[in-house]
Amino acid sequence: MRTIHAALFAAASLITLDGAATAQPAQDEIAAHIATAKSAAGLDYRGTFVNLCLPAAARPAGAAAPGRRAGAPAAANLLTPRPAPDRGTWYASPYKVFDNFYWLGTRQHSSWALKTSAGLIIFDTNFAWAIEPEIVDGLTKLGLNPRDIKYVIISHAHGDHDQGAALLQSRYGAHVVMGAPDWKDTLARAPNVAGGVPHSDIVVPPEGMKLTLGDTTVTIVNTPGHTPGTLSYVFPVKDGGRTVMVAYSGGTLTGAFGTNGARWDEYIASQKRIAKAAADAGATVLISNHSEYDDAYTKARLVAAKRETGEDNPFIVGAQGVQRYFTVMTECAMASKLRAGAK
Ligand SMILES: [Zn+2]
Helix, strand or coil: CHHHHHHHHHHHHHHHHCHHHHHHHHHHHHHHHHHHHHHHHCCCCHHHHHHHHCCCCCCCCCCCCCCCCCCCCCHHHCCCCCCCCCHHHCCCCCEEEECCEEECCCCCECCEEEEECCEEEEECCCCHHHHHHHHHHHHHHCCCCHHHEEEEECCCCCHHHHCCHHHHHHHHCCEEEEEHHHHHHHHCCCCCCCCCCCCCCEEECCCCEEEEECCEEEEEEECCCCCCCCEEEEEEEEECCEEEEEEECCCCCCCCCCCCHHHHHHHHHHHHHHHHHHHHHCCCEEECCEHHHHCHHHHHHHCCCCCCCCCCCCCECHHHHHHHHHHHHHHHHHHHHHHHCCC
16 A cells, blocks of 8 residues: 555656646636635625636627627717617616616616705716616606716726716716826827717825715725726615615726736736725615626616515625625636736
8 A cells, every 4th residue: 555655655756756747736726716606606696706706708709798789889888879679678667776766777787866955966877878768767757866977986997887977977067087097098089989979077196085975975995907997886875764874886897808817816906905995884785887797777676666674775785795706806817817827
């Protein structure tokens, strides 16, 4: 027996000297990060887990990326004005989801309105073709007045979240708030891009800022990564008169990082920063700007359903539920960075 063990040990030593065998610890580490993320995702954040943790499958040329219709271009390339897609594929009614918080999304992309004692704050503005039916008409259907929009906070300068900003600024005089690098990208656009170009307005400084309107303060946290100027937030809403804190995750996908280790590290640090801000504030609600990640479209419709004793608003996931979301983002980014061979 002793001889056999010695022989096995010798063989193992030889393997570790072989260059191919050094890949094994990285594979083990990737698998460990993915397992941690999968466990944190549970049944709540499966879309986030799948999109961030699993390697993108090779697609035939011209096929749609996951979550995107065949032939639809990437969000960042949607600067050319184009007609609205078939309404039956995206339109959703607006919903009041808390006492003073409203979902104004399409079935895929979310915009939100926060009502304060001094007017409305809009979070993200969707595509140019969605701004009138979802935000302007949506607010009106909910008994709110679009003329009361005072601030429009843009999580990041991609067409699926920012094309409505210029209209809300020019028509209603709303102030547009963005991170500095994303303002730079926005202001460099040609004047005839979809939705137009907002004029330079409020720039979030590198240390973040607090934005107060009437009785409500939004804490804006810089979370560079998905774009260099991505913003995330923590703010209060009212649920049956009681204050509930919301954590808003402003940018998600990491597919463009490749072997750029600094971008991966920046993204990971950002998730830890917003996770800490959420924990410090006692946030128990996690929302995003894509329904695929936070189930907003389903939850918005569930809010109106009868609740049994002890059942919370469906958007309330608890402090641990909020932290689990950021664990998915962090652990998937760690796995994907290793997989990409980024240094
Ligand atoms: Zn984006």
